[in-house]
Amino acid sequence: MFLGCSGAEEVLKSIQDKSVQMIDLRFTDLPGTWQHFSVPPSAVDIDAFAEGIGFDGSSIRGFQEIQESDMLVIPDPATAFLDPFAQATTLVLICNIRDPVTGQAYSRDVRYIAQKAEAYLKGTGRADTAYFGPEAEFFVFDDVRYGQGMNYAFHEVGSREGIWNSRKDEAPNLGHKPRQKEGYFPVPPTDSMQDLRTEMVLTLEALGIRIEAHHHEVATAGQAEIDMRFTTLTRMADNLMLYKYVVKNVARKHGMTATFMPKPLFEDNASGMHVHQSLWKGEANLFYSEARYASLSELGRYYIGGLLKHAWALCGLCAPTTNSYRRLVPGYEAPINLVYSQRNRSACCRIPMYSENPRAKRVEFRTPDPSCNGYLAFAAMLMAGLDGIENRIDPGEPIDKNLYDLPAEQAKAVKSTPGSLQQALDALEADHAFLLRGDVFTADVIETWLAYKREKEADAIALRPHPYEFHLYYDI
Numbered sequence: 001m002f003l004g005c006s007g008a009e010e011v012l013k014s015i016q017d018k019s020v021q022m023i024d025l026r027f028t029d030l031p032g033t034w035q036h037f038s039v040p041p042s043a044v045d046i047d048a049f050a051e052g053i054g055f056d057g058s059s060i061r062g063f064q065e066i067q068e069s070d071m072l073v074i075p076d077p078a079t080a081f082l083d084p085f086a087q088a089t090t091l092v093l094i095c096n097i098r099d100p101v102t103g104q105a106y107s108r109d110v111r112y113i114a115q116k117a118e119a120y121l122k123g124t125g126r127a128d129t130a131y132f133g134p135e136a137e138f139f140v141f142d143d144v145r146y147g148q149g150m151n152y153a154f155h156e157v158g159s160r161e162g163i164w165n166s167r168k169d170e171a172p173n174l175g176h177k178p179r180q181k182e183g184y185f186p187v188p189p190t191d192s193m194q195d196l197r198t199e200m201v202l203t204l205e206a207l208g209i210r211i212e213a214h215h216h217e218v219a220t221a222g223q224a225e226i227d228m229r230f231t232t233l234t235r236m237a238d239n240l241m242l243y244k245y246v247v248k249n250v251a252r253k254h255g256m257t258a259t260f261m262p263k264p265l266f267e268d269n270a271s272g273m274h275v276h277q278s279l280w281k282g283e284a285n286l287f288y289s290e291a292r293y294a295s296l297s298e299l300g301r302y303y304i305g306g307l308l309k310h311a312w313a314l315c316g317l318c319a320p321t322t323n324s325y326r327r328l329v330p331g332y333e334a335p336i337n338l339v340y341s342q343r344n345r346s347a348c349c350r351i352p353m354y355s356e357n358p359r360a361k362r363v364e365f366r367t368p369d370p371s372c373n374g375y376l377a378f379a380a381m382l383m384a385g386l387d388g389i390e391n392r393i394d395p396g397e398p399i400d401k402n403l404y405d406l407p408a409e410q411a412k413a414v415k416s417t418p419g420s421l422q423q424a425l426d427a428l429e430a431d432h433a434f435l436l437r438g439d440v441f442t443a444d445v446i447e448t449w450l451a452y453k454r455e456k457e458a459d460a461i462a463l464r465p466h467p468y469e470f471h472l473y474y475d476i
Contacts, residue, residue: 002208003080003091008049011077014091015041021088025053025073026241027095028110030062030449031320032373032476034241038090049075052098062108062448063097071106072098079238081207085249094238107442110375114234117379120438126299126389127279127286132378133230133362134240136370137271140193140222140251140258144474157264159221161192177220180268181332184218191216197224200250204228207246209239218269218333222256230276230362233378240374260370260476262319263326270327270334273370275318276352277381278362279303288361293398294342294351295361304340304349305395306388306434307365307381311338311348314384315418316428317449318368318377322457323473325424327369328417335366338415341398348417349395367417371476376449380435387434421457425450 003018005011014020023044026036037055044053052072057064064071073095083090097109105112121130143158159165163177176189188194197214204211210229217223226247228239244260251258263270279286279299289297296304307314319328328334333345340349340363350364363385368377387393399406399414406414418424429450435441 001082001084001206003082004208005077005080008046008075008077011049011075011080011091011093012044012046014080015044018082018091019089020082020091022086022090024083024086024090024092025055025075025095026092027073027097028241028373028375029060030108030110030373030445030452032110032371032376033061034245035060044075049077052100054100057097062452063106070100072100074098081242084203084206084246085253094241108445108448110373111234111237113441113445114237114375114379116438116440117382118233120440121279121382121386123438124386124390126386127281129280130233130378130382131230131276131278131280131362132233132236132381133228133276134236134368134370134374134378135225135227135272135274135276136240136243136260137217137223137225137273138247138258138260138370139219139264139271140196140224140256141264142256144257144259146474157221162221178216180220181218183216183220183223185215193222193224196250196254196256197226200247201226203246203250204243207242209242217271219265220268221265223269223271230278233382234375237374237378244370259474261473262321262324262369262371264474269332271370272327272335272366273368273372274335274350274364274366275368275378275381276362276364277303277378277385279385285358285361287363288358290358294353295356295358296351296363297361299389300361300363301395302388302392303385304363304388305393306384306386306391307349307363308338308340308395309388309393310384310431310434311367312418312424312427313431314377314380315367315424316421316453317380318365318372319417319424320373320421320453321369321371321473321476322421324369324371325418325420328367328419336417337399338417339399340395341400344400344402346402347399371473379440383435383437383440387437421453425453425457 003014022038024038052074056069057071058069075093075095079094097106141157141159146155163179201211212227214226217225248258287300335348339347341347342351343353348367
């Protein structure tokens with residue numbers, strides 16, 4: 001249950017009114033995993049919201065060295081909700097991180113980076129608000145096994161929906177298993193997870209997250225999508241963390257397991273996270289202009305220009321795992337083509353045309369996947385778009401054709417996304433000045449991110465022939 005608290009006093013009152021037994025303090029590490037520790041209500045008073053509560057930052061990926069481990073979490077009262085999965089009545093607070101020695105916000109706190117991006121946007125005077133709406137896809141499996149040793153390497157997933165079970169004796173096998181690439185929109189019984197997704201949606205809405213739709217996705221074996229309604233940058237990054245938490249825990253409640261790993265299945269569609277975005281000033285959508293192509297304003301075109309110019313560097317943050325580049329290949333609706341178009345899902349930047357309402361005009365960047373850290377990915381996309389606006393970067397002419405079926409000569413002229421995480425990280429290292437504006441990202445954050453990701457990439461390469469790196473990426 002979302003509590004809608006506006007300040008620390010309301011949180012303390014809710015603790016009493018709801019007979020809260022435990023308080024869970026959550027924050028996100030640099031790679032993008034929710035971290036937490038819990039304290040009894042007696043440990044939280046009005047001062048804790050201003051002064052913070054201590055924890056060991058040296059054990060958190062991408063944070064502190066052991067000799068500087070003491071850190072503080074600063075709870076945000078506006079994020080308070082009751083955990084629907086805890087046995088004891090547990091109130092959750094999402095937190096920012098502070099350095100207790102300097103008293104300053106922590107530069108590697110990803111939530112702080114997202115907040116700085118929003119502040120930078122306002123400081124430009126060009127817009128007041130950036131809205132983001134990610135479509136994070138996922139798989140739900142019945143069983144997951146993986147291992148690596150001196151003499152073996154394997155992974156195996158099980159799904160009652162998997163087409164590979166069509167001949168299995170299930171006493172009885174009732175069929176209704178979607179074939180490869182044929183999982184999009186079938187009704188039950190082929191869509192066996194309607195009720196499961198509905199429970200996820202109802203839980204999310206009870207926690208204050210507005211949902212627009214849910215459905216089965218293209219792949220066999222339980223691929224799914226739940227679409228959250230757009231909201232502001234930091235709030236949406238908070239919502240994405242809660243979305244993953246709800247999806248995984250509802251699945252676990254039913255004896256199943258959910259993953260946001262981009263490509264867990266060979267030869268079928270992968271899970272992406274298409275991100276809709278727009279800039280507003282007051283009540284005006286700055287991306288709308290009736291007289292232009294796809295009713296997209298000149299400012300919106302320049303925003304696309306920034307996304308396309310910095311696409312390789314953005315991939316280092318928005319498609320940040322080795323497994324991401326099992327998805328970014330031709331043939332599986334993968335958005336590898338660095339062009340823009342209206343309606344066209346083969347372009348990495350799409351301008352949706354569902355509605356003529358000016359408020360609905362937006363740009364969809366299709367390259368990201370749900371293994372990313374939403375705070376960093378949304379902030380980076382905004383900074384790339386703003387760089388496009390600031391420098392009036394022309395994205396070129398749109399291509400309103402199936403980009404996978406272009407004539408060979410024309411296809412050669414279309415640039416593509418990186419082919420590996422190593423290429424994306426190298427691009428980010430060479431092209432990140434746009435992220436440093438306004439001190440949104442810092443050089444230290446970029447350096448720490450690159451070092452961590454390169455270490456994991458080296459691990460993945462060393463452990464081949466393990467093909468999809470379950471040992472590193474299943475629990476995304």
